[in-house]
Amino acid sequence: MSQPAFQRARSAEAKQAREVAILDAARALGRGRGIREVTLTDIATEVGMHKSALLRYFETREQIFLELTAEGWREWSASLRADLEARAEATPADVAEVFAATLAARPLFCDLLAQAPLNLERNVSLEAARAFKLVTLHEVALIGGELSRLLGLTEQQVLDMIATATGMAGALWQMASPGPRLRELYTSDPRLGHAIVEVEPRLRRILTAFLTGTGVGVPAP
Amino acid sequence: MSQPAFQRARSAEAKQAREVAILDAARALGRGRGIREVTLTDIATEVGMHKSALLRYFETREQIFLELTAEGWREWSASLRADLEARAEATPADVAEVFAATLAARPLFCDLLAQAPLNLERNVSLEAARAFKLVTLHEVALIGGELSRLLGLTEQQVLDMIATATGMAGALWQMASPGPRLRELYTSDPRLGHAIVEVEPRLRRILTAFLTGTGVGVPAP
Numbered sequence: 001m002s003q004p005a006f007q008r009a010r011s012a013e014a015k016q017a018r019e020v021a022i023l024d025a026a027r028a029l030g031r032g033r034g035i036r037e038v039t040l041t042d043i044a045t046e047v048g049m050h051k052s053a054l055l056r057y058f059e060t061r062e063q064i065f066l067e068l069t070a071e072g073w074r075e076w077s078a079s080l081r082a083d084l085e086a087r088a089e090a091t092p093a094d095v096a097e098v099f100a101a102t103l104a105a106r107p108l109f110c111d112l113l114a115q116a117p118l119n120l121e122r123n124v125s126l127e128a129a130r131a132f133k134l135v136t137l138h139e140v141a142l143i144g145g146e147l148s149r150l151l152g153l154t155e156q157q158v159l160d161m162i163a164t165a166t167g168m169a170g171a172l173w174q175m176a177s178p179g180p181r182l183r184e185l186y187t188s189d190p191r192l193g194h195a196i197v198e199v200e201p202r203l204r205r206i207l208t209a210f211l212t213g214t215g216v217g218v219p220a221p
Numbered sequence: 222m223s224q225p226a227f228q229r230a231r232s233a234e235a236k237q238a239r240e241v242a243i244l245d246a247a248r249a250l251g252r253g254r255g256i257r258e259v260t261l262t263d264i265a266t267e268v269g270m271h272k273s274a275l276l277r278y279f280e281t282r283e284q285i286f287l288e289l290t291a292e293g294w295r296e297w298s299a300s301l302r303a304d305l306e307a308r309a310e311a312t313p314a315d316v317a318e319v320f321a322a323t324l325a326a327r328p329l330f331c332d333l334l335a336q337a338p339l340n341l342e343r344n345v346s347l348e349a350a351r352a353f354k355l356v357t358l359h360e361v362a363l364i365g366g367e368l369s370r371l372l373g374l375t376e377q378q379v380l381d382m383i384a385t386a387t388g389m390a391g392a393l394w395q396m397a398s399p400g401p402r403l404r405e406l407y408t409s410d411p412r413l414g415h416a417i418v419e420v421e422p423r424l425r426r427i428l429t430a431f432l433t434g435t436g437v438g439v440p441a442p
Contacts (some may be wrong), residue, residue: 036343117392137415181345194358195358209435
């Protein structure tokens with residue numbers, strides 16, 4: 001006998017509410033202390049579930065964070081494109097500034113961007129890895145449309161630009177967020193001044209130079 | 222009573238030989254399977270020591286790999302500078318090519334570059350972190366001398382260039398080395414073609430664009 005429709009719906013809704021609660025807890029903990037410090041047990045405790053119950057909703061700790069990375073891509077891409085789409089024209093410096101500002105405003109996403117290829121993608125099922133990749137490639141194509149419209153970038157230049165923006169956002173955020181113990185070391189030893197990194201201005205300079213130099217000497221299509 | 226000089230020397234030599242053997246084992250294991258997969262127990266087994274004995278030479282697994290990262294910086298920097306120093310002049314594309322070729326030829330160093338800020342620097346004593354940072358800053362200054370001589374880069378541009386080169390070498394290497402399971406997924410699903418990354422050509426294009434665009438529109442000093 002099949003379940004009554006309203007009961008299936010309630011159960012599907014309840015399941016979805018649980019998934020949302022788990023993602024909310026992981027997001028809050030990741031924001032607070034950096035993802036590397038958040039275990040599956042921490043998330044289960046935060047959401048008030050047993051770890052074994054939580055594993056009925058997600059395969060691994062890494063799948064939870066990979067889900068947040070996909071969400072981060074969609075949310076960042078929408079915000080970035082909303083800004084770019086409002087412009088009839090833009091210089092390389094304008095575009096670099098929007099990339100740097102929207103990425104630096106999303107520290108959890110920057111943290112996730114660095115963790116995804118190192119840890120997250122490697123500890124999930126192939127189907128979860130495939131679903132994640134398809135989300136990122138879809139967003140890359142949408143962003144690419146704007147980069148091509150405003151600056152005439154080719155597909156390869158789009159891929160290089162987005163790899164540089166997201167790769168450096170991840171790398172710079174990790175360098176800029178060494179934790180209180182190392183930060184104290186860097187600020188107390190004058191020889192280590194260059195170890196202190198600020199994400200937004202450096203990312204803006206790097207992307208401005210990259211976009212300015214991209215296409216220089218390359219004939220227009 | 223003090224130890225006889227020859228006995229101290231023999232003991233210091235023996236200690237150093239042990240340290241070299243530990244670093245050799247960690248290097249070989251890291252090359253073979255990627256650093257993330259190498260535990261302290263693996264290294265101890267490889268070198269034929271008990272884990273507790275190994276911990277008399279290094280504080281943590283991370284200190285061993287941070288030592289290899291410092292060694293990687295010195296060795297890469299020497300090779301890079303030897304190439305640059307032999308040139309009376311160079312274009313941005315020439316310099317980008319030397320950076321990309323020397324980094325891509327050192328996969329273990331690329332792996333370490335991505336792991337250092339995420340994992341290694343955070344799991345060692347402050348003195349070990351300080352010593353590591355001083356090595357990298359010293360090499361950055363030496364490389365900077367050549368970048369300034371050949372391309373007239375300022376100190377800030379040097380820091381941006383080396384952060385981009387080493388940050389993207391680490392990030393691209395991680396993306397390009399997803400392990401056999403994910404690689405099979407990326408090559409078998411035609412929608413995932415863009416998930417396959419080649420380190421050297423992409424790094425060369427990114428650094429060429431960055432160096433070409435750096436200083437464009439900036440008045441000469």
